[in-house]
Amino acid sequence: MEEQDYIQFEAYLVGDLSEEDLLAFNMRLESDPEFNKSFEIYKDLTSNLEHQIANEREIFDFKANLDVISSQHFNAIHDEDLIIKPSPTSNFYKYAVAASVVILLGFFVFNQFGSPSYDDYNNFDAISLTVRSAEDDSFSKAEQNFNSQNYDDAIVVFNTILEADFSNLEIQLYKSIALVETNQFEEAEVLLNKLSNGNSAYKNKAKWILALNYLKQNKESECINVLKTIPQDAEDYKTAQELMKKLD
């Protein structure tokens, strides 16, 4: 196709071809199969771009919602399977549960005394991305880097993933944690503000991380202001309340 053809496609879709040009255009659609095919692709590309870019926020929210409902539905099933027949995948699950218990214990012991600092609270759970997309190498790299606290490397891989799937908010959340860990506070703040002002299931988690972002910079009043917005039904509500008391 020539440049002129694509310009015509656009003019046709916008609806400002002259009557004469429109007639010629329609005739060519019928008589020239390559022209027709290219036009169909052009049209589908336009519709796809429009959806992915204009609905970015909505897609983001939908995926978060779906994630939560899917986990709720499948956690009971995975637990059942664990009891019936332990498989390599469910072993991983057992270790993950064990690990998070250890993390929780450590967290409570650690938290008994002293004035609060970021390091008291940055015991992030191990993330698991490979179950979801076994064939994708970058997900397993991201997971490894993040879980072994190579946050700089993790950010590089998160960015690769986000380039292909910019509305993946789970990755955006993990990236924000990695940003806080590596003291890139401003970028973290922008990302976390976007996540916590959204309407997704990651909203409250993002608020908590945003509070930690301020805590790490010793911005206590900003930290308290964010902590106040974490609602009672949020996973981190209790910890947020405790932190708020200690800061007061």
Added chain:
Amino acid sequence: MSDKKLHEDQKYIDGLAENNAFIIQAIYDKFAPKVINYIKQNSGDAYDAQDVIQETIITIYNQAKQKKLQLTCPFDAYFFLLCKRKWLNQLKKSKGKEVTINEEVLSKDDDAQVLSFETSIFENKQALFNEMFQQLGDACKDLLKATFKIKSMEEVAKSLDITYAYARKKKSLCIGQLTKLVKASPKFNRLNY
């Protein structure tokens, strides 16, 4: 398709497009168990089923938002065929696994076959389109992102400090470049153009 009667299960399609949590929940409660059973009987486990179902729902959502998907068959049959096809394709990809197809659970619903096939094609298109978008230069990427986010071409031109005519010309040439990339891809023949 347009002259066919919409099935009452269209409510699931509309609910997904609206991000209605009750509808998503209902889809899991009503239609997931059959898929989980099928995948477990065919060399998979519940984790595989979780992924297949989640990816399938995202595809239906994307198509529903973009193409106004019109369901003329029960959602059950349509959804099951999509999940089944996705799972069998994954099995084919990962070598060494024997593919057993339990014929009893195959649906005979013609509309469901046609519609689920269209959705699979839609999914292939979207995957390839997104892949090719990444191959565009930054100038095209930025212009297209601005174009579809801001919608008014006049404002896009203003924000990028170029004239309206030039912005529109660039937009059509960038999408033209994408068209060429898509056509030249080895995966193009899977798109049914």
